[in-house]
Amino acid sequence: MFTTLGQSLRSPRFLFTKWPWLAVGYLLLGLILSWALSSVLLVLLVLSLIPTVRRAIWPTLVRLEGWRLTLVDPEGSAELMPSLTAMENRGDTPSLGQFTHLVLVIILYGPMMFSTMLVPFVTLLLALPWWLSTPDNTDLITQAINTYPTAVIVLWILLVALLCAVVLLYTLALAALVTGKIAKMLLSPTEQQLSDLQANVDRLHASRSGLLDAASVERQRIEGALHDGIQNQLVALSMKLGIAESTAADPETATLAADAHHDVDAVLADLRSIIRNIQPQSLREHGLKAAITDMSANMPLAVNVSVTDERLPRQIEDAAFYFASEALNNVVKHSGATQASVEATVTDAVLTVTITDDGHGGASELSGHGLRALRQRAEAVDGTMTVISPEGGPTTVMLVCPVVE
Amino acid sequence: MRIALAEDSPLLRAGVEAVLGSGGHEVVASVDNGDSLVSAVAATNPDLIITDVRMPPTNTDEGLRAAAAIREKFPSMPVIVLSQYVSVAYLDGLIAAGGSHLGYLLKDRVAHVRHFLDTVDQVVAGATVIDPEVVKALMGGAGTKGPLALLTPREVEVLSLMAQGHTNSTIASELYVSEAAVRKHVGGIFSKLPLHDGEDRRVSAVLTYLRSASV
Numbered sequence: 004m005f006t007t008l009g010q011s012l013r014s015p016r017f018l019f020t021k022w023p024w025l026a027v028g029y030l031l032l033g034l035i036l037s038w039a040l041s042s043v044l045l046v047l048l049v050l051s052l053i054p055t056v057r058r059a060i061w062p063t064l065v066r067l068e069g070w071r072l073t074l075v076d077p078e079g080s081a082e083l084m085p086s087l088t089a090m091e092n093r094g095d096t097p098s099l100g101q102f103t104h105l106v107l108v109i110i111l112y113g114p115m116m117f118s119t120m121l122v123p124f125v126t127l128l129l130a131l132p133w134w135l136s137t138p139d140n141t142d143l144i145t146q147a148i149n150t151y152p153t154a155v156i157v158l159w160i161l162l163v164a165l166l167c168a169v170v171l172l173y174t175l176a177l178a179a180l181v182t183g184k185i186a187k188m189l190l191s192p193t194e195q196q197l198s199d200l201q202a203n204v205d206r207l208h209a210s211r212s213g214l215l216d217a218a219s220v221e222r223q224r225i226e227g228a229l230h231d232g233i234q235n236q237l238v239a240l241s242m243k244l245g246i247a248e249s250t251a252a253d254p255e256t257a258t259l260a261a262d263a264h265h266d267v268d269a270v271l272a273d274l275r276s277i278i279r280n281i282q283p284q285s286l287r288e289h290g291l292k293a294a295i296t297d298m299s300a301n302m303p304l305a306v307n308v309s310v311t312d313e314r315l316p317r318q319i320e321d322a323a324f325y326f327a328s329e330a331l332n333n334v335v336k337h338s339g340a341t342q343a344s345v346e347a348t349v350t351d352a353v354l355t356v357t358i359t360d361d362g363h364g365g366a367s368e369l370s371g372h373g374l375r376a377l378r379q380r381a382e383a384v385d386g387t388m389t390v391i392s393p394e395g396g397p398t399t400v401m402l403v404c405p406v407v408e
Numbered sequence: 409m410r411i412a413l414a415e416d417s418p419l420l421r422a423g424v425e426a427v428l429g430s431g432g433h434e435v436v437a438s439v440d441n442g443d444s445l446v447s448a449v450a451a452t453n454p455d456l457i458i459t460d461v462r463m464p465p466t467n468t469d470e471g472l473r474a475a476a477a478i479r480e481k482f483p484s485m486p487v488i489v490l491s492q493y494v495s496v497a498y499l500d501g502l503i504a505a506g507g508s509h510l511g512y513l514l515k516d517r518v519a520h521v522r523h524f525l526d527t528v529d530q531v532v533a534g535a536t537v538i539d540p541e542v543v544k545a546l547m548g549g550a551g552t553k554g555p556l557a558l559l560t561p562r563e564v565e566v567l568s569l570m571a572q573g574h575t576n577s578t579i580a581s582e583l584y585v586s587e588a589a590v591r592k593h594v595g596g597i598f599s600k601l602p603l604h605d606g607e608d609r610r611v612s613a614v615l616t617y618l619r620s621a622s623v
Contacts, residue, residue, distance in 0.1 A: 293497030300545030
């Protein structure tokens with residue numbers, strides 16, 4: 004209904020939403036943190052002179068604080084978390100603001116919360132005698148006590164308690180709101196930290212791209228070795244056996260040669276399928292359409308192929324081909340389908356590969372089905388994978404990725 | 409029969425020569441690249457060319473380009489293209505160079521000597537013979553588009569076997585039907601497809617099949 008604490012506070016229905024309770028939870032967690040660490044703060048600071056300890060403690064605390072912020076400001080927290088998590092993973096030193104926030108929380112939260120809770124009570128205590136001392140009210144109370152003494156006293160106590168609770172909740176929510184705002188401000192990564200992270204992302208991107216290229220070159224080398232070496236020798240061997248088979252004088256030798264020939268054919272078929280899985284020749288030479296069409300021909304079910312003629316960057320073609328090939332293997336292994344289709348289109352520099360089957364559906368990443376490997380293929384080229392697989396089928400697996408060099 | 413052969417692996421060149429020799433054929437030129445094949449054909453005027461696809465210097469599709477260049481000069485020169493792997497991607501180029509007197513096979517098929525020698529005769533006689541693996545790849549997309557949509561599934565099946573170089577009698581045994589039934593299907597195919605006059609109807613039908621299936 005409301006997406007932040009601030010919004011809900013302005014509504015008259017505030018007390019009937021989840022927000023007052025989230026605010027209380029937010030403050031309580033802070034209180035626990037403060038209670039746990041305030042007594043050892045000095046020790047922590049001294050220990051932080053050692054770099055390893057410093058890196059182990061502070062970034063984690065910063066991330067914890069970022070996480071606590073979800074309770075009162077989910078959007079703000081979601082904005083902070085990716086960079087805070089990245090900083091924790093890297094063991095970055097917190098910024099001055101982040102450090103200040105932590106120390107403030109640890110030192111001030113306890114006393115501050117305590118005084119905040121006292122505010123409504125003190126206010127009421129101070130207000131009550133004044134209110135009761137006004138002449139009209141004195142009369143009212145005297146009369147009431149005369150008529151129904153016990154009932155009125157009980158009523159009073161209830162009324163005061165209710166009022167206290169309402170005021171307390173509002174006060175706490177307000178306190179949570181204010182501390183939340185301060186937390187968001189102090190925890191936000193600085194320009195320097197953001198540019199460090201960006202530099203890191205760029206470096207990882209470059210090295211990932213290098214790895215993908217290296218893997219592809221390596222696959223091509225292995226394919227070449229199998230293709231020009233072993234495969235040639237086996238074909239030559241099978242030709243010799245073929246001649247022996249057709250020219251042998253006695254039928255026994257002919258049969259033996261025919262058997263051996265049959266075996267070599269089987270080995271060649273295996274080898275061809277291995278080469279196809281390592282790196283299909285047609286992918287490098289002719290692109291996705293040819294490679295997927297050739298690959299589909301070797302699937303034990305009917306596959307309808309409708310793939311773009313366009314040549315794409317090597318990494319993208321590789322990713323799309325192996326995505327389609329593994330998805331079809333999954334179809335064969337898990338779906339019980341009799342028909343499948345592979346579609347690939349490029350629109351506005353975005354490649355979409357869709358594999359659909361008429362199997363029994365119910366595929367999910369949790370139950371295995373090889374979907375996790377597909378997701379990794381997709382993510383390696385900044386792509387996303389989508390699976391739509393209701394019980395009873397049909398199943399659709401889709402890769403969407405940007406076409407960039 | 410006088411044959412010109414291009415194959416870059418000495419091992420396989422010797423193998424193919426031996427197979428052809430066992431069938432009583434004479435290899436009049438035996439070379440290891442596309443350019444040499446073109447000049448060898450001009451010098452020896454063979455009855456048939458057998459060529460590998462991938463050869464030096466670029467190791468991509470030298471064989472196909474050499475075949476196309478030769479066919480430009482001698483349009484009905486029979487050509488059998490051998491490849492370590494078969495891909496539908498080569499088909500367009502092959503058909504573009506003229507679809508009759510054409511074979512496209514996996515190298516393994518050469519080792520099935522009798523069958524291969526039959527294929528040699530068929531191609532020289534004008535047939536189009538395509539490797540079963542390619543036909544299988546084409547089957548996935550075939551039957552729904554172009555003129556093939558007019559055929560019954562059975563007729564498409566018969567046509568795909570024709571593309572692999574089968575005769576009516578071998579198609580009959582392949583499909584477990586009588587030869588008369590096959591003749592009926594073949595008649596149906598000829599009447600439904602837009603075939604060109606002056607061309608062997610069987611070749612023309614197979615080419616129509618290959619063209620519409622590989623689009």
